[in-house]
Amino acid sequence: MVVKVYGPAYASPKRVIVCLIEKQIEFETVPVDLVKGENKNPEYLKLQPFGSLPVIQDGDFTLYVHLSFSHILKCIDSFAESRAIIKYYAEKYKSQGTTDLLGRTVEERGLVEQWLEVEAHNFHPPIYQMTTQILFFAKRGLPADENLIKESEEKLGKVLDVYEERLSKSKYLAGDFFSLADLSHLPFTQYLVGPMEKEYMIRDRKHSQTSDFPSLEQTLARSSGNF
Numbered sequence: 081m082v083v084k085v086y087g088p089a090y091a092s093p094k095r096v097i098v099c100l101i102e103k104q105i106e107f108e109t110v111p112v113d114l115v116k117g118e119n120k121n122p123e124y125l126k127l128q129p130f131g132s133l134p135v136i137q138d139g140d141f142t143l144y145v146h147l148s149f150s151h152i153l154k155c156i157d158s159f160a161e162s163r164a165i166i167k168y169y170a171e172k173y174k175s176q177g178t179t180d181l182l183g184r185t186v187e188e189r190g191l192v193e194q195w196l197e198v199e200a201h202n203f204h205p206p207i208y209q210m211t212t213q214i215l216f217f218a219k220r221g222l223p224a225d226e227n228l229i230k231e232s233e234e235k236l237g238k239v240l241d242v243y244e245e246r247l248s249k250s251k252y253l254a255g256d257f258f259s260l261a262d263l264s265h266l267p268f269t270q271y272l273v274g275p276m277e278k279e280y281m282i283r284d285r286k287h288s289q290t291s292d293f294p295s296l297e298q299t300l301a302r303s304s305g306n307f
């Protein structure tokens with residue numbers, strides 16, 4: 081069964097798609113329109129009870145869902161949470177595709193994990209707030225909170241300063257190799273320099289230049305729009 085990725089137009093699903101392309105894993109996409117609320121449809125909620133994107137369906141993967149402590153029902157072939165999904169595929173297809181993504185030694189793997197955590201807990205919150213206020217609210221005709229945008233941009237700037245210092249000494253976040261940690265940043269960074277029109281936040285930090293990533297370019301080409 082070909083891997084199905086739900087919600088290809090959005091950044092978190094793109095995180096998965098970039099990984100699948102890097103790992104040369106065949107996939108297809110299933111559009112889900114957040115503006116129309118398709119992520120709240122009962123059918124989608126059966127796959128992802130929180131209603132967020134992505135979900136992936138993969139015949140090779142089964143997720144056991146605890147319905148109660150005495151029963152475990154096999155929920156065939158779907159799982160959520162983009163960061164968990166990319167770790168799964170990076171591990172399962174470690175020797176496939178353009179690069180290892182996870183690191184070769186225990187020290188490298190530790191650094192990949194470290195920068196994945198930094199992305200999830202330091203980078204993501206402010207950039208997700210900016211995405212919501214600048215992109216998603218506009219799509220829904222809602223007024224943006226300019227103070228919140230300013231505050232989030234300042235927070236993100238401080239995070240990017242930490243990255244700039246790291247990347248002044250290391251080609252990539254975890255070392256001299258492109259890893260899952262770098263990959264995990266790509267989709268929202270593309271939002272930042274693209275539809276959010278805040279390229280200056282990267283351009284003004286010379287070591288943080290987002291060099292060309294063919295897998296991201298291919299992802300954007302297949303993601304039917306930006307969000």
Ligand SMILES: N[C@@H](CCC(=O)N[C@@H](CS(=O)(=O)O)C(=O)NCC(=O)O)C(=O)O
Nearest residue numbers: 090091092093131132133134161162163
């Ligand atoms: N932790 C989840 C969060 C995913 C998430 O927030 N997805 C957004 C879309 S995007 O911002 O990532 O592009 C979403 O579905 N938002 C709508 C909703 O959560 O109802 C993951 O990484 O998979």
